[in-house]
Amino acid sequence: MWGACMSKQTKALREKLGNGLGDKTGLSWTINYVSLIANQKFTVDAQEKKILRELANKVAELAAQPLQQQKVNRWKDHHALKETPPLIFCDPENAWYELIPAEKLHCSGNLARIWEFKLLKEIYWADRIHDDRAVLPIFSVHYIWSKTSRGLETKIIGGQNGGAYKWEAPLKNGYEKMDALKPALLWIDETRTQELEALAHEVFDDILDVRLEGVYWWSLGMTTDLIMLRGFDNILFDFYDHPDEVHRLMAFLRDENLAMLDFLEKNKLLTLNNGGDFHGTGGYAWTDELPAEDFCDHVRTKDMWGFCESQETVGVSPEMFAEFVFPYQRDVLKRFGLNIYGCCEPLDSRWNCVKHIPHLRKVTVSPWSNDEAMAECLSADYVFCKKVNPARIATSDIDEEAIRKELRTVFDAVRRNKCHAEVLMRDILTVACNANNLEQWVRIARTEAEK
DSSP states (O other), X not given: OHHHHHHHHHHHHHHTTSTTOOOTTTTOSHHHHHHHHHTSOOOOOXXXXXXXXXXXXXXXXXXXXXXXXXXXXXXXXXXXXXXXXXXXXXXXXXXXXXXXXXXXXXXXXXXHHHXXXXXXXXXXXXXXXXXXXXXOSEEEEEOOEXXXXXXXXXXXXXXXXXXXXXXXXXXXXXXGGGGGOOXXXXXXXXXXXXXXXXXXXXXXXXXXXXXXXXXOOSOOOOHHHHHHHHOXXXXXXXXXXXXXXXXXXXXHHHHHHHHHHHHHHHTTOOOOOSSSOBOTTSSBOOOSSOSOTTOOSSOOGGGSEEEEOOGGGTTSOHHHHHHHTXXXXXXXXXXXXXXXXXXXXXXXXXXXXXXXXXXXEEEXXXXXXXXXXXXXXXXXXXXXXXXXXXXXXXXSSXXXXXXXXXXXXXXXXXXXTTOEEEEEEOOOOOOTTOTHHHHHHHHHHHHHXXX
Protein backbone atom coordinates (compact mmCIF):
# COMPACT_ATOMS: atom_id res chain seq x y z
CA MET A 1 0.00 0.00 0.00
CA TRP A 2 2.76 2.43 1.01
CA GLY A 3 4.71 1.70 -2.17
CA ALA A 4 1.65 2.24 -4.35
CA CYS A 5 0.98 5.55 -2.62
CA MET A 6 4.55 6.74 -3.14
CA SER A 7 4.41 5.77 -6.81
CA LYS A 8 1.14 7.65 -7.29
CA GLN A 9 2.49 10.67 -5.43
CA THR A 10 5.75 10.71 -7.40
CA LYS A 11 3.89 10.42 -10.69
CA ALA A 12 1.49 13.24 -9.85
CA LEU A 13 4.20 15.62 -8.68
CA ARG A 14 6.41 14.81 -11.67
CA GLU A 15 3.68 15.19 -14.30
CA LYS A 16 1.96 18.22 -12.69
CA LEU A 17 -0.49 19.41 -15.38
CA GLY A 18 1.10 17.32 -18.13
CA ASN A 19 2.69 18.70 -21.28
CA GLY A 20 5.55 20.04 -19.16
CA LEU A 21 3.24 22.52 -17.43
CA GLY A 22 3.23 23.53 -13.80
CA ASP A 23 5.48 24.78 -11.03
CA LYS A 24 6.30 23.84 -7.43
CA THR A 25 3.42 25.85 -5.95
CA GLY A 26 0.46 24.40 -7.84
CA LEU A 27 0.10 27.76 -9.62
CA SER A 28 -0.85 29.29 -6.26
CA TRP A 29 1.61 32.17 -6.56
CA THR A 30 0.21 34.53 -9.16
CA ILE A 31 3.64 35.69 -10.29
CA ASN A 32 4.51 32.11 -11.31
CA TYR A 33 1.12 31.61 -12.94
CA VAL A 34 1.58 34.77 -15.01
CA SER A 35 5.02 33.60 -16.15
CA LEU A 36 3.67 30.20 -17.21
CA ILE A 37 0.76 31.71 -19.15
CA ALA A 38 3.09 34.08 -21.00
CA ASN A 39 4.91 31.15 -22.61
CA GLN A 40 1.80 29.51 -24.11
CA LYS A 41 -0.07 29.90 -27.38
CA PHE A 42 -3.31 31.76 -26.82
CA THR A 43 -5.74 29.29 -28.39
CA VAL A 44 -8.77 27.39 -27.08
CA ASP A 45 -10.72 25.08 -29.39
CA ALA A 46 -14.51 24.56 -29.40
CA GLN A 47 -14.47 21.44 -27.19
CA GLU A 48 -12.12 23.06 -24.68
CA LYS A 49 -14.34 26.14 -24.60
CA LYS A 50 -17.31 23.93 -23.73
CA ILE A 51 -15.38 22.26 -20.90
CA LEU A 52 -14.18 25.57 -19.52
CA ARG A 53 -17.63 27.15 -19.63
CA GLU A 54 -19.16 24.20 -17.78
CA LEU A 55 -16.56 24.61 -15.03
CA ALA A 56 -17.04 28.38 -15.01
CA ASN A 57 -20.76 27.87 -14.43
CA LYS A 58 -19.98 25.72 -11.39
CA VAL A 59 -17.65 28.42 -10.06
CA ALA A 60 -20.34 31.07 -10.62
CA GLU A 61 -22.88 28.95 -8.73
CA LEU A 62 -20.52 28.59 -5.79
CA ALA A 63 -19.69 32.30 -5.83
CA ALA A 64 -23.40 33.15 -5.62
CA GLN A 65 -23.76 31.42 -2.26
CA PRO A 66 -24.32 33.85 0.64
CA LEU A 67 -21.46 32.09 2.45
CA GLN A 68 -18.93 33.62 0.06
CA GLN A 69 -19.94 37.20 0.86
CA GLN A 70 -19.90 36.32 4.54
CA LYS A 71 -16.28 35.25 4.13
CA VAL A 72 -15.42 38.49 2.33
CA ASN A 73 -16.98 40.52 5.14
CA ARG A 74 -15.05 38.50 7.71
CA TRP A 75 -11.74 39.35 6.01
CA LYS A 76 -12.69 43.04 5.84
CA ASP A 77 -13.51 43.16 9.55
CA HIS A 78 -10.32 41.23 10.29
CA HIS A 79 -8.12 43.74 8.46
CA ALA A 80 -10.00 46.64 10.06
CA LEU A 81 -8.84 45.20 13.41
CA LYS A 82 -12.37 44.42 14.48
CA GLU A 83 -13.02 41.44 16.71
CA THR A 84 -13.51 38.26 14.65
CA PRO A 85 -12.83 34.57 15.24
CA PRO A 86 -9.39 33.56 13.91
CA LEU A 87 -9.50 33.09 10.14
CA ILE A 88 -8.37 29.79 8.65
CA PHE A 89 -6.68 29.41 5.26
CA CYS A 90 -5.31 26.25 3.66
CA ASP A 91 -3.60 26.18 0.26
CA PRO A 92 -2.34 22.74 -0.89
CA GLU A 93 0.22 24.42 -3.20
CA ASN A 94 2.46 21.67 -4.67
CA ALA A 95 0.02 19.01 -3.46
CA TRP A 96 -2.62 20.35 -5.85
CA TYR A 97 -1.06 18.00 -8.38
CA GLU A 98 -1.98 15.06 -6.13
CA LEU A 99 -5.53 16.34 -5.69
CA ILE A 100 -6.05 17.21 -9.37
CA PRO A 101 -3.61 14.99 -11.27
CA ALA A 102 -2.91 15.47 -14.96
CA GLU A 103 -5.15 12.58 -16.01
CA LYS A 104 -8.18 14.40 -14.58
CA LEU A 105 -7.75 17.28 -17.02
CA HIS A 106 -9.86 16.97 -20.17
CA CYS A 107 -8.45 19.84 -22.23
CA SER A 108 -5.48 19.10 -24.48
CA GLY A 109 -4.11 22.57 -25.31
CA ASN A 110 -1.69 24.11 -22.84
CA LEU A 111 -3.60 27.32 -22.13
CA ALA A 112 -6.88 25.46 -21.76
CA ARG A 113 -5.28 22.94 -19.36
CA ILE A 114 -3.96 25.77 -17.18
CA TRP A 115 -7.36 27.48 -17.11
CA GLU A 116 -9.12 24.18 -16.46
CA PHE A 117 -6.81 23.47 -13.53
CA LYS A 118 -7.42 26.92 -12.06
CA LEU A 119 -11.21 26.47 -12.24
CA LEU A 120 -11.03 22.97 -10.76
CA LYS A 121 -9.05 24.38 -7.86
CA GLU A 122 -11.82 26.89 -7.14
CA ILE A 123 -14.42 24.13 -7.08
CA TYR A 124 -12.28 21.81 -4.95
CA TRP A 125 -11.55 24.59 -2.45
CA ALA A 126 -15.24 25.21 -1.91
CA ASP A 127 -16.41 21.59 -1.99
CA ARG A 128 -13.66 19.94 0.04
CA ILE A 129 -11.37 22.27 1.99
CA HIS A 130 -13.95 24.54 3.65
CA ASP A 131 -11.56 27.21 4.92
CA ASP A 132 -12.20 30.98 4.91
CA ARG A 133 -11.17 31.57 1.32
CA ALA A 134 -14.00 33.11 -0.71
CA VAL A 135 -14.90 31.88 -4.21
CA LEU A 136 -15.54 34.83 -6.54
CA PRO A 137 -17.40 35.17 -9.87
CA ILE A 138 -14.22 36.50 -11.46
CA PHE A 139 -11.73 35.19 -13.99
CA SER A 140 -8.49 37.18 -13.95
CA VAL A 141 -6.02 37.49 -16.79
CA HIS A 142 -2.80 39.44 -16.52
CA TYR A 143 -0.56 41.75 -18.48
CA ILE A 144 2.11 39.91 -20.45
CA TRP A 145 5.46 41.44 -19.63
CA SER A 146 9.18 40.86 -19.55
CA LYS A 147 12.21 42.61 -18.09
CA THR A 148 15.34 43.87 -19.76
CA SER A 149 18.78 42.76 -18.58
CA ARG A 150 20.51 44.45 -15.67
CA GLY A 151 23.74 44.25 -17.61
CA LEU A 152 25.09 41.58 -15.24
CA GLU A 153 23.22 38.29 -15.24
CA THR A 154 23.01 35.55 -12.60
CA LYS A 155 23.64 32.08 -14.02
CA ILE A 156 21.32 29.40 -12.60
CA ILE A 157 22.74 25.87 -12.56
CA GLY A 158 20.30 22.98 -12.09
CA GLY A 159 16.75 23.45 -10.81
CA GLN A 160 15.07 21.31 -13.46
CA ASN A 161 11.72 19.79 -12.48
CA GLY A 162 11.71 21.69 -9.21
CA GLY A 163 15.02 20.24 -8.04
CA ALA A 164 17.92 21.85 -6.24
CA TYR A 165 20.00 24.51 -7.92
CA LYS A 166 23.00 26.73 -7.37
CA TRP A 167 23.99 29.95 -9.03
CA GLU A 168 26.95 31.92 -10.21
CA ALA A 169 26.66 35.45 -8.88
CA PRO A 170 28.04 38.03 -11.33
CA LEU A 171 29.68 39.98 -8.48
CA LYS A 172 31.04 36.89 -6.73
CA ASN A 173 34.66 38.01 -7.12
CA GLY A 174 34.12 41.55 -5.92
CA TYR A 175 32.30 44.79 -6.62
CA GLU A 176 34.55 45.97 -9.45
CA LYS A 177 31.91 45.19 -12.07
CA MET A 178 29.11 46.95 -10.27
CA ASP A 179 29.28 49.96 -12.58
CA ALA A 180 28.00 47.66 -15.32
CA LEU A 181 24.70 47.24 -13.45
CA LYS A 182 21.75 49.11 -14.85
CA PRO A 183 18.13 49.02 -13.67
CA ALA A 184 16.02 46.34 -15.31
CA LEU A 185 13.11 47.85 -17.22
CA LEU A 186 9.63 46.41 -17.67
CA TRP A 187 8.34 45.86 -21.17
CA ILE A 188 4.60 45.28 -21.63
CA ASP A 189 3.56 43.14 -24.60
CA GLU A 190 0.37 45.00 -25.41
CA THR A 191 -0.51 42.84 -28.43
CA ARG A 192 -0.37 39.51 -26.57
CA THR A 193 -2.06 41.03 -23.53
CA GLN A 194 -4.98 42.13 -25.69
CA GLU A 195 -5.12 38.69 -27.34
CA LEU A 196 -5.27 36.94 -23.97
CA GLU A 197 -7.91 39.28 -22.59
CA ALA A 198 -10.05 38.97 -25.73
CA LEU A 199 -9.86 35.16 -25.60
CA ALA A 200 -10.88 35.11 -21.94
CA HIS A 201 -13.88 37.29 -22.75
CA GLU A 202 -14.81 34.95 -25.60
CA VAL A 203 -14.68 31.92 -23.31
CA PHE A 204 -16.13 33.27 -20.05
CA ASP A 205 -18.34 36.28 -20.84
CA ASP A 206 -21.88 36.05 -19.44
CA ILE A 207 -20.63 33.59 -16.78
CA LEU A 208 -17.65 35.15 -15.00
CA ASP A 209 -16.39 38.73 -14.83
CA VAL A 210 -13.16 38.80 -16.84
CA ARG A 211 -10.65 41.22 -15.36
CA LEU A 212 -7.25 42.36 -16.60
CA GLU A 213 -4.80 42.69 -13.72
CA GLY A 214 -1.19 43.70 -13.33
CA VAL A 215 1.11 41.42 -11.31
CA TYR A 216 4.83 42.19 -11.60
CA TRP A 217 6.40 41.10 -8.33
CA TRP A 218 5.87 38.82 -5.35
CA SER A 219 8.06 40.62 -2.82
CA LEU A 220 9.80 43.97 -2.92
CA GLY A 221 12.19 42.83 -0.19
CA MET A 222 15.35 42.99 -2.37
CA THR A 223 17.53 40.61 -0.35
CA THR A 224 16.87 37.75 -2.78
CA ASP A 225 18.31 39.92 -5.55
CA LEU A 226 21.14 40.93 -3.25
CA ILE A 227 22.41 37.37 -2.75
CA MET A 228 21.77 36.41 -6.38
CA LEU A 229 24.05 39.25 -7.48
CA ARG A 230 26.80 38.83 -4.89
CA GLY A 231 26.41 35.34 -3.39
CA PHE A 232 25.07 34.19 -0.04
CA ASP A 233 28.33 33.66 1.84
CA ASN A 234 29.89 36.76 0.34
CA ILE A 235 27.11 39.01 1.57
CA LEU A 236 27.39 37.71 5.12
CA PHE A 237 31.09 38.58 5.15
CA ASP A 238 30.48 41.86 3.32
CA PHE A 239 28.45 43.26 6.21
CA TYR A 240 31.79 43.36 8.03
CA ASP A 241 34.33 43.66 5.23
CA HIS A 242 32.58 45.79 2.59
CA PRO A 243 29.77 47.76 4.27
CA ASP A 244 29.92 50.68 1.84
CA GLU A 245 29.57 48.38 -1.13
CA VAL A 246 26.56 46.59 0.41
CA HIS A 247 24.87 49.93 0.98
CA ARG A 248 25.59 50.89 -2.60
CA LEU A 249 24.10 47.64 -3.93
CA MET A 250 21.00 47.92 -1.75
CA ALA A 251 20.54 51.51 -2.87
CA PHE A 252 20.70 50.34 -6.49
CA LEU A 253 18.01 47.70 -5.83
CA ARG A 254 15.82 50.20 -3.98
CA ASP A 255 16.06 52.74 -6.78
CA GLU A 256 15.35 50.04 -9.36
CA ASN A 257 12.15 49.09 -7.51
CA LEU A 258 11.07 52.70 -7.10
CA ALA A 259 11.63 53.35 -10.82
CA MET A 260 9.54 50.29 -11.68
CA LEU A 261 6.70 51.51 -9.45
CA ASP A 262 6.92 54.97 -11.03
CA PHE A 263 6.71 53.46 -14.52
CA LEU A 264 3.72 51.26 -13.66
CA GLU A 265 1.90 54.08 -11.92
CA LYS A 266 2.53 56.62 -14.66
CA ASN A 267 1.37 54.26 -17.41
CA LYS A 268 -1.75 53.11 -15.52
CA LEU A 269 -0.55 49.50 -15.33
CA LEU A 270 -1.24 48.95 -11.64
CA THR A 271 -4.45 47.33 -10.41
CA LEU A 272 -6.04 47.26 -6.99
CA ASN A 273 -5.10 44.32 -4.75
CA ASN A 274 -7.65 44.88 -1.99
CA GLY A 275 -10.05 42.14 -3.08
CA GLY A 276 -9.73 38.43 -3.63
CA ASP A 277 -5.97 38.65 -3.94
CA PHE A 278 -3.60 36.49 -1.92
CA HIS A 279 -0.98 38.98 -0.85
CA GLY A 280 2.59 38.28 0.20
CA THR A 281 2.38 35.37 2.62
CA GLY A 282 -0.55 36.64 4.64
CA GLY A 283 -3.95 35.44 3.50
CA TYR A 284 -6.41 37.48 1.49
CA ALA A 285 -6.32 41.23 1.08
CA TRP A 286 -9.95 42.25 1.48
CA THR A 287 -10.21 45.74 2.97
CA ASP A 288 -12.41 48.83 2.69
CA GLU A 289 -9.46 51.06 3.66
CA LEU A 290 -8.06 50.89 0.14
CA PRO A 291 -8.00 52.58 -2.30
CA ALA A 292 -7.20 56.01 -0.84
CA GLU A 293 -10.01 58.54 -0.40
CA ASP A 294 -8.92 60.57 -3.44
CA PHE A 295 -8.91 57.52 -5.74
CA CYS A 296 -10.39 58.10 -9.19
CA ASP A 297 -9.82 55.03 -11.43
CA HIS A 298 -6.06 55.60 -11.82
CA VAL A 299 -4.42 53.12 -9.40
CA ARG A 300 -1.39 54.38 -7.50
CA THR A 301 0.83 52.56 -5.04
CA LYS A 302 -0.89 54.37 -2.18
CA ASP A 303 -4.10 52.61 -3.23
CA MET A 304 -2.51 49.18 -2.76
CA TRP A 305 -1.05 46.75 -0.24
CA GLY A 306 2.74 46.53 -0.21
CA PHE A 307 4.86 43.58 0.90
CA CYS A 308 8.47 42.94 1.88
CA GLU A 309 10.36 40.14 3.60
CA SER A 310 13.99 39.24 4.17
CA GLN A 311 14.27 35.49 4.60
CA GLU A 312 17.88 35.48 3.40
CA THR A 313 19.02 37.52 6.40
CA VAL A 314 17.55 35.18 9.02
CA GLY A 315 21.01 34.70 10.57
CA VAL A 316 21.88 38.39 10.56
CA SER A 317 21.84 40.37 13.81
CA PRO A 318 19.01 42.86 14.43
CA GLU A 319 21.55 45.66 14.31
CA MET A 320 22.87 44.66 10.89
CA PHE A 321 19.34 44.17 9.56
CA ALA A 322 18.51 47.66 10.79
CA GLU A 323 21.57 49.11 9.07
CA PHE A 324 21.80 47.25 5.76
CA VAL A 325 18.26 46.12 4.90
CA PHE A 326 15.46 47.91 6.68
CA PRO A 327 16.09 51.50 5.51
CA TYR A 328 15.88 50.46 1.87
CA GLN A 329 12.73 48.41 2.39
CA ARG A 330 11.12 51.26 4.31
CA ASP A 331 11.77 53.63 1.40
CA VAL A 332 9.74 51.31 -0.85
CA LEU A 333 6.98 50.39 1.60
CA LYS A 334 6.18 53.97 2.58
CA ARG A 335 4.59 54.41 -0.85
CA PHE A 336 1.83 51.88 -0.13
CA GLY A 337 -1.49 52.44 1.60
CA LEU A 338 -1.21 49.32 3.79
CA ASN A 339 1.66 46.89 4.30
CA ILE A 340 2.34 43.31 5.27
CA TYR A 341 5.80 42.19 6.38
CA GLY A 342 7.57 38.85 6.73
CA CYS A 343 7.61 35.32 5.37
CA CYS A 344 9.54 32.35 6.80
CA GLU A 345 11.99 34.41 8.84
CA PRO A 346 11.22 34.79 12.57
CA LEU A 347 10.64 38.44 13.42
CA ASP A 348 10.91 38.24 17.21
CA SER A 349 14.39 39.76 17.37
CA ARG A 350 13.82 42.46 14.74
CA TRP A 351 10.35 43.64 15.73
CA ASN A 352 11.69 46.88 17.21
CA CYS A 353 12.80 47.72 13.68
CA VAL A 354 9.92 46.27 11.65
CA LYS A 355 7.27 48.07 13.73
CA HIS A 356 8.44 51.36 12.20
CA ILE A 357 7.22 50.39 8.72
CA PRO A 358 4.68 53.01 7.60
CA HIS A 359 1.08 51.79 7.31
CA LEU A 360 1.99 48.33 8.64
CA ARG A 361 -1.15 46.27 9.21
CA LYS A 362 -0.23 42.60 9.00
CA VAL A 363 2.82 40.67 10.24
CA THR A 364 3.74 37.10 9.34
CA VAL A 365 4.57 34.84 12.27
CA SER A 366 6.60 31.95 10.86
CA PRO A 367 6.84 28.40 12.25
CA TRP A 368 10.23 29.43 13.66
CA SER A 369 8.86 32.40 15.60
CA ASN A 370 8.09 32.52 19.29
CA ASP A 371 4.30 32.76 19.24
CA GLU A 372 4.01 34.26 22.72
CA ALA A 373 6.65 36.89 22.07
CA MET A 374 5.10 37.87 18.73
CA ALA A 375 1.59 37.98 20.22
CA GLU A 376 2.85 40.36 22.89
CA CYS A 377 4.47 42.53 20.23
CA LEU A 378 1.47 42.66 17.91
CA SER A 379 -1.30 42.72 20.51
CA ALA A 380 -4.49 44.25 19.07
CA ASP A 381 -2.59 46.75 16.90
CA TYR A 382 -1.75 44.47 13.95
CA VAL A 383 -2.93 41.28 12.29
CA PHE A 384 -1.12 38.22 13.65
CA CYS A 385 -0.64 36.03 10.54
CA LYS A 386 0.55 32.62 11.68
CA LYS A 387 2.11 30.13 9.26
CA VAL A 388 2.02 26.65 10.81
CA ASN A 389 4.31 23.72 10.05
CA PRO A 390 3.22 22.00 6.78
CA ALA A 391 5.17 18.84 7.65
CA ARG A 392 2.27 17.92 9.96
CA ILE A 393 0.07 16.98 7.00
CA ALA A 394 2.79 15.49 4.78
CA THR A 395 2.26 11.91 5.99
CA SER A 396 -0.46 9.45 5.07
CA ASP A 397 -1.60 9.23 8.71
CA ILE A 398 -1.40 12.56 10.46
CA ASP A 399 -0.77 13.05 14.16
CA GLU A 400 -3.92 14.88 15.21
CA GLU A 401 -2.72 15.52 18.74
CA ALA A 402 0.51 17.15 17.49
CA ILE A 403 -1.57 19.41 15.25
CA ARG A 404 -3.84 20.36 18.13
CA LYS A 405 -0.86 21.05 20.38
CA GLU A 406 0.69 23.42 17.84
CA LEU A 407 -2.59 25.24 17.25
CA ARG A 408 -3.36 25.53 20.96
CA THR A 409 -0.01 27.20 21.52
CA VAL A 410 -0.91 29.74 18.84
CA PHE A 411 -4.48 30.36 19.95
CA ASP A 412 -3.60 30.56 23.64
CA ALA A 413 -1.02 33.23 22.86
CA VAL A 414 -3.32 35.32 20.67
CA ARG A 415 -6.21 35.11 23.14
CA ARG A 416 -4.03 36.28 26.02
CA ASN A 417 -2.86 39.24 23.95
CA LYS A 418 -6.15 40.04 22.19
CA CYS A 419 -4.58 39.56 18.75
CA HIS A 420 -6.42 39.60 15.44
CA ALA A 421 -5.30 36.20 14.22
CA GLU A 422 -5.30 34.19 11.04
CA VAL A 423 -3.73 30.75 10.70
CA LEU A 424 -2.29 29.60 7.38
CA MET A 425 -1.40 26.10 6.21
CA ARG A 426 0.90 26.79 3.26
CA ASP A 427 4.24 25.82 1.71
CA ILE A 428 2.90 22.28 1.31
CA LEU A 429 5.00 19.91 -0.78
CA THR A 430 2.80 16.81 -0.44
CA VAL A 431 -0.15 15.35 1.45
CA ALA A 432 1.10 11.78 0.84
CA CYS A 433 -1.84 11.08 -1.47
CA ASN A 434 -4.30 11.62 1.37
CA ALA A 435 -6.64 14.47 0.47
CA ASN A 436 -8.40 14.04 3.79
CA ASN A 437 -5.34 15.53 5.53
CA LEU A 438 -6.32 19.00 4.34
CA GLU A 439 -9.94 18.70 5.35
CA GLN A 440 -9.00 17.21 8.70
CA TRP A 441 -6.51 20.00 9.41
CA VAL A 442 -9.13 22.67 8.64
CA ARG A 443 -11.66 20.95 10.92
CA ILE A 444 -9.13 20.75 13.74
CA ALA A 445 -8.05 24.36 13.25
CA ARG A 446 -11.66 25.56 13.22
CA THR A 447 -12.44 23.63 16.41
CA GLU A 448 -9.40 24.97 18.26
CA ALA A 449 -10.01 28.53 17.01
CA GLU A 450 -13.58 28.61 18.29
CA LYS A 451 -12.86 27.36 21.81
